[in-house]
Amino acid sequence: MYLLETIPAVNIPREHPQILSYFSNEPVSRGTLILIPLRNKPTPAIVLSQTDISSQKTQLKKSSFTLKKINKIISLEPIFSEKEFIFLKWFADYYFLPLGLALKTILPTKLLKAKGPLKTGLRITNYELRNLESNSSLYFSDDRIDFYIQKIKENLKNNKQSLILFPEQINALSFFNQVNLIFEPNQISFLSGNLAPKKYLDEWLKIASNDTKIIIGARSAIFSKFSDLGLIIIDEEQDQSFKSWNMRPYYNSRECAIKLGEIFGAETILASSTPSIETYHKTKSRIHPPAGGQESKKSNYRSSTSIVASAPPYVIPEKSGIQTQHQIIDMRDEVRKGNEIISEDLAAELEKISQNSRQAILFINRRGSATFIFCRECGFSLHCKNCDVPIVFHKEIKGEKQLLCHHCGHREKSPDICPKCGGHKIRYSGIASQKAEEKIKELFPDLKIKRLDSETVLSTQDIQKAISDFKEKRVDIILGTQIILNKDFPKADIVAVLSIDTILNLPEFRTDERIYQIINQLKKYRGNGGTFLLQTFKPESEIFPIALNSNFAKLYEREIEARKLFNYPPFFRLIKLTHRNSNPQLAFKESHKIAEKINVLSGNSENFKIIGPAAGFIPRIKNQYVYNIIIKSNLGIKDRNNILNIIPTKDWTIDIDPISLI
Ligand SMILES: [Zn+2]
Ligand SMILES: [Zn+2]
Missing domain, CATH: 3.40.50.300 (P-loop containing nucleotide triphosphate hydrolases)
Structure with a gap:
C-alpha cells in the first residue's frame, strides 16, 4: 500500500492545505496525473511523492486508513518533470497563489478533464539541476525578425527548442507564417489559449515529446510543456499585453519566461525598440545591436563592443534618408x-x-475616447448607477441614444432633459x-x-x-x-x-x-x-x-532618477492590494485595519513600504467600494509572503507587479 502526497489542480483558498494525502494500492510515480476524491468529486491532481507503507508499523497503517483512496490513475506516465515542479513552486510563491490554482493555470484544460487512462507517450528525463542563473540580454532594435530567425537556426543546430513570445496573437501569427516558409512546418508549434482544447493538448504533447523545436505564441505559450528549451525570445518585452491584469492569476509572461530561461539554462533575449526602464536597467551591460554581416549594413548601429562600452543609454539614430519632420x-x-x-x-x-x-x-x-453626457446649462454629468464613472454614449438604435457603462455593462436610454435642472441642452462631449x-x-x-x-x-x-x-x-x-x-x-x-x-x-x-x-x-x-x-x-x-x-537616453536618465528617489521599480517591487465592499464604512474600516496589521508585521522596515489605503481612482465599481493599498517591497519572496499571509482571501485581491496603481 502506498501513501501519496498530491497537489489538486483546483483553486483551493490559500488558508486551506494545498497538499493532500491519499492512499493507493499500486505505486504511482511522482509527476503522475491522477483523480482524487475531493469534496466527493473526482478531481485531477499531480502526485508529489509516494511512500510504500506495506511493511510499516500498524500504527501508521491505521492512521492511513482514515485517508481516502485515489479514484484513478490518469496518465500512464509521469507528466510533470522536476523542472516543472520548480517552475510551479516559483509561480505560486512569486505571484502569491494557492498551489492548486497555479497548477490549474499551467496544465491544459483538456488534460484536466481526462476521465480515463491517457497514454501520453511522454518520457520524463530528469536533467541534472544546476544552480539557477539568468542568461538574459536586451536586443534593442527596430528590425528584429531576421535576428530571431538567425538565433533560431543556431539553436536548432544544438537540437534545442526555441520559444518566441509575442504580446498579441496577431503578432505571433504573422511570425508563425514567416517561419513556416523557412523551417520544416512539422517542427513548428503555434500555441494560443484560443486554440480548441483538443488541438491545444495535441500541440502541448508535440512540444513535450520534443517533436516541435520552434514554439510561437502569445501570453499563455509559457505554459507549454518544454522538453529541452535552449532559447527564449520575448518580442516587445515592455508590452502590457504580457500581463494578465484583468483575470486571476495576475501573472506576467515576461517574468515567467525569464524564470523558465533560468530553469532550463536557456539564452533569454528581451527584444524591443522601446524597452521598459526596468529591462534596460537590468540588462544595461548586455545590450546587443544586430549581429554583423548584412544586418549591420542595412542599419547604422554602432558595433557590439562600442554599444556595450557606451552603456549607459544611447540614442537610436534616425535612419539615414528619413527627414525628421x-x-x-x-x-x-x-x-x-x-x-x-x-x-x-x-x-x-x-x-x-x-x-x-x-x-x-x-x-x-x-x-x-468615450463620449460623456452632460448638461450645458447646469454642468451635471450623467453617471452609472452602479459605478462612480460617467456613463458614455454607446450607439443610436432607431433614433434612440443608448448609454453604456464600460465597467459594469449597465445600459440605459439617454435622457431628453437634464435629470438635475430639467434643462433641454443635453450635450455629448469628449x-x-x-x-x-x-x-x-x-x-x-x-x-x-x-x-x-x-x-x-x-x-x-x-x-x-x-x-x-x-x-x-x-x-x-x-x-x-x-x-x-x-x-x-x-x-x-x-x-x-x-x-x-x-x-x-x-x-x-x-x-x-x-x-x-x-x-x-x-x-x-x-x-x-x-x-x-x-x-x-x-x-x-x-x-x-x-x-x-526617440531620445531613449534622456528618457532613461529622467526615469531612473525619479524611480530611485520614489522607490519604484526596478529598485522596488510593487504589490497592489485591493479591497472591495458594498458598504462604504466597512470598506474604509477593513482596508485601514489591514494596512495597520501589515504595518505592525513589517515593523516599519526600510524594505517594505506601505502607501494607503486610498479610495480607488474609480471609487465604486459594480456597487462595490474600492480601496487600494500599495506596497513597495525589497524583501525576499518568503519574507514578503509571510506578511501577505495576513490578508484575508475574501473581498481582497493581491496583484504582484501591477501595471496600474490607481
Ligand atoms: Zn442640467
Ligand atoms: Zn457601471
Whole structure:
C-alpha cells in the first residue's frame, strides 16, 4: 500500500492545505496525473511523492486508513518533470497563489478533464539541476525578425527548442507564417489559449515529446510543456499585453519566461525598440545591436563592443534618408479658432491625401475616447448607477441614444432633459474615435476611412483585413486606438496623434514611459519624407520632444532618477492590494485595519513600504467600494509572503507587479 502526497489542480483558498494525502494500492510515480476524491468529486491532481507503507508499523497503517483512496490513475506516465515542479513552486510563491490554482493555470484544460487512462507517450528525463542563473540580454532594435530567425537556426543546430513570445496573437501569427516558409512546418508549434482544447493538448504533447523545436505564441505559450528549451525570445518585452491584469492569476509572461530561461539554462533575449526602464536597467551591460554581416549594413548601429562600452543609454539614430519632420500642435489655439478634433495643420495634410493619393494613420487614445453626457446649462454629468464613472454614449438604435457603462455593462436610454435642472441642452462631449471619424468624414467626404477600436475590432481577422485594405489602398485613412500599435501596417505619408493627453493626466508612474512607447511605435508607421503631427493641450510637456526625437537616453536618465528617489521599480517591487465592499464604512474600516496589521508585521522596515489605503481612482465599481493599498517591497519572496499571509482571501485581491496603481 502506498501513501501519496498530491497537489489538486483546483483553486483551493490559500488558508486551506494545498497538499493532500491519499492512499493507493499500486505505486504511482511522482509527476503522475491522477483523480482524487475531493469534496466527493473526482478531481485531477499531480502526485508529489509516494511512500510504500506495506511493511510499516500498524500504527501508521491505521492512521492511513482514515485517508481516502485515489479514484484513478490518469496518465500512464509521469507528466510533470522536476523542472516543472520548480517552475510551479516559483509561480505560486512569486505571484502569491494557492498551489492548486497555479497548477490549474499551467496544465491544459483538456488534460484536466481526462476521465480515463491517457497514454501520453511522454518520457520524463530528469536533467541534472544546476544552480539557477539568468542568461538574459536586451536586443534593442527596430528590425528584429531576421535576428530571431538567425538565433533560431543556431539553436536548432544544438537540437534545442526555441520559444518566441509575442504580446498579441496577431503578432505571433504573422511570425508563425514567416517561419513556416523557412523551417520544416512539422517542427513548428503555434500555441494560443484560443486554440480548441483538443488541438491545444495535441500541440502541448508535440512540444513535450520534443517533436516541435520552434514554439510561437502569445501570453499563455509559457505554459507549454518544454522538453529541452535552449532559447527564449520575448518580442516587445515592455508590452502590457504580457500581463494578465484583468483575470486571476495576475501573472506576467515576461517574468515567467525569464524564470523558465533560468530553469532550463536557456539564452533569454528581451527584444524591443522601446524597452521598459526596468529591462534596460537590468540588462544595461548586455545590450546587443544586430549581429554583423548584412544586418549591420542595412542599419547604422554602432558595433557590439562600442554599444556595450557606451552603456549607459544611447540614442537610436534616425535612419539615414528619413527627414525628421514632426510638429507639436497646441490645441488650445485650435479651439480658439473653432477647430475641435482636427487642427488646421492636420486638415491641410489630409487635404493633400485626396489630391495625391496619399495615406494617413491617425491615433486617438483609448482612455477618454468615450463620449460623456452632460448638461450645458447646469454642468451635471450623467453617471452609472452602479459605478462612480460617467456613463458614455454607446450607439443610436432607431433614433434612440443608448448609454453604456464600460465597467459594469449597465445600459440605459439617454435622457431628453437634464435629470438635475430639467434643462433641454443635453450635450455629448469628449473626443471619441467615433466622433473623430464623423468629423473627418464631414471635412473630407471623398476619403475612405477605417476606424479601429474595441467596437469595430472584434477579432484578429478584423485587424488583418484593415491592414490588407490599407496596403492595397482601398482605405485612405486608418483611425485607431491602442489597437493599431505594433501591427504590420505599411508606412503612411501622414501619421498623427489626435489626442494622447488623457494618459498624461493619469497619476501613474509609468506615464512618460507609456507616451514614449506609443509615440515611437507610431513613428515607425511614418514613411520616408512623411509628416508626424502631435496634437495636445499640453505642448509644454517635457516628454514630447524626448519621445519625438526617440531620445531613449534622456528618457532613461529622467526615469531612473525619479524611480530611485520614489522607490519604484526596478529598485522596488510593487504589490497592489485591493479591497472591495458594498458598504462604504466597512470598506474604509477593513482596508485601514489591514494596512495597520501589515504595518505592525513589517515593523516599519526600510524594505517594505506601505502607501494607503486610498479610495480607488474609480471609487465604486459594480456597487462595490474600492480601496487600494500599495506596497513597495525589497524583501525576499518568503519574507514578503509571510506578511501577505495576513490578508484575508475574501473581498481582497493581491496583484504582484501591477501595471496600474490607481
Ligand atoms: Zn442640467
Ligand atoms: Zn457601471
